[in-house]
Amino acid sequence: MNKVFYIFVAVLVLARLFDFVFYGGHAYDLMATVGFAVVFAGALLEERARRASPPLARLRCRANVIAACGIALVLGSFLLEWKVFG
Numbered sequence: 001m002n003k004v005f006y007i008f009v010a011v012l013v014l015a016r017l018f019d020f021v022f023y024g025g026h027a028y029d030l031m032a033t034v035g036f037a038v039v040f041a042g043a044l045l046e047e048r049a050r051r052a053s054p055p056l057a058r059l060r061c062r063a064n065v066i067a068a069c070g071i072a073l074v075l076g077s078f079l080l081e082w083k084v085f086g
Contacts, residue, residue, distance in 0.1 A: 002047065009040045028080040035073030042067030 013036045020029035046063035049056045079085060 002043075005043065006040070009036055009043070012036045013040065026081075028077040031080065032074055032077035035070045035075075035077060038070030038073060039067050040070075042070055 013033055016029050016033040016036060020026065020033060023029075042063050042065075045066060046060055049059035049063055052059070
């Protein structure tokens with residue numbers, strides 16, 4: 001299941017990057033690209049922490065914070081895209 005998640009997030013990153021480069025260069029596309037990439041990094045770090053010999057709680061906490069920041073960036077990009085902030 002994890003490989004499907006990684007492939008899904010990688011496709012989202014590439015799709016948003018493609019939109020940014022070739023269709024207008026909007027800031028929300030770049031923000032979503034960075035957000036999805038940060039979520040991907042957080043998921044990879046969490047997987048690494050889980051596979052450690054004794055599971056490292058500190059590293060898992062850091063991975064959750066990184067993933068939460070990525071989710072906040074993605075949600076912020078959606079709010080910018082839908083023009084919620086004027």
